[in-house]
Amino acid sequence: MNTLCRSMYLTFCLQELELQHSRISSISALRLERFPRLIRLGLRQNAISAIELPEQLAPILQELELYDNLISHIKGLEDFTELRSLDLSYNKIKHIKRVDHLKKVDHLYFVQNKISKIEGLEGLDSLTYLELGANRIRVCHSSRTNSRKIMLTSSSGDRRPRNTDNARTTLAWPKQDY
Numbered sequence: 001m002n003t004l005c006r007s008m009y010l011t012f013c014l015q016e017l018e019l020q021h022s023r024i025s026s027i028s029a030l031r032l033e034r035f036p037r038l039i040r041l042g043l044r045q046n047a048i049s050a051i052e053l054p055e056q057l058a059p060i061l062q063e064l065e066l067y068d069n070l071i072s073h074i075k076g077l078e079d080f081t082e083l084r085s086l087d088l089s090y091n092k093i094k095h096i097k098r099v100d101h102l103k104k105v106d107h108l109y110f111v112q113n114k115i116s117k118i119e120g121l122e123g124l125d126s127l128t129y130l131e132l133g134a135n136r137i138r139v140c141h142s143s144r145t146n147s148r149k150i151m152l153t154s155s156s157g158d159r160r161p162r163n164t165d166n167a168r169t170t171l172a173w174p175k176q177d178y
Contacts, residue, residue, distance in 0.1 A: 018042040028052040036060075044068055051076035058082070066091070067109070074098045088113070089131070096120040110135065 014035045024030065024046040032038065033054040040063040041053075048069040053061070058079035068090040074097055077083070083102050089111035096115060099105070100123045108127060112134040119139075121127065 013037060016040040016042075018044075019046070021045040024048060026050075026052065028054075032057060039063065041065065053077075053080065055079055077102065084126075085109075100124065 012035075015037050017032075017035060017038060017040070019030075020042065021044070024043060025048060027043070027048060027050070032041070033056045036056060038057055038061060041057075041061060042063075042065040044065055045068040048066060049071060051066065051071065051074070053064075053076060059082060061080055062082055063085040064077075064080070064083055065085075065087040067087045070092060071088060072092040072094070074088065074093065077086075077098065078101065081101060082104060084104050085107040086099070086102065086105055087107075087109040089109045091113055093110060093113040093115060096110065096118065097120050099108070100120055102124065104126050105124055106126045107129045108121075108124075109131045111131050115132065115135040116137060117139040118132065118137060121130070
């Protein structure tokens, strides 16, 4: 197979893309629409300030890792309802917003942001793992009465549950009934 054919084949078939510590500041500049089968995208330790994913990836992208970037607002994920894992740790996020439509998400990571209130998680019935370590959590906002439990962990790199006198290993919040 010649080089051009191999390159086209790899572009079309690529399911995972990991670009760590690559000084990327714009997701749109990557032209990710070239990878129509992309299931997992890892963009750790870059300079990304906005989530600008091509809409062509919305029906297939399942894992998105934007760990250690410059993101301050969760925007641009409105059509990405197939996501199962979202990592926005080590960014500049103050509020958990615009994730309640991600019904298939089972793992959410918001470690080392500027979050003070746990909110905006209603309707995430698949969520089983929420990591919020090293934030300034003071309030768990909830307006429903039927609770469910998920794992809340500390900021330790080994992802083991925090177990201290002042924090519980599980966090209860309301389960939405349909």
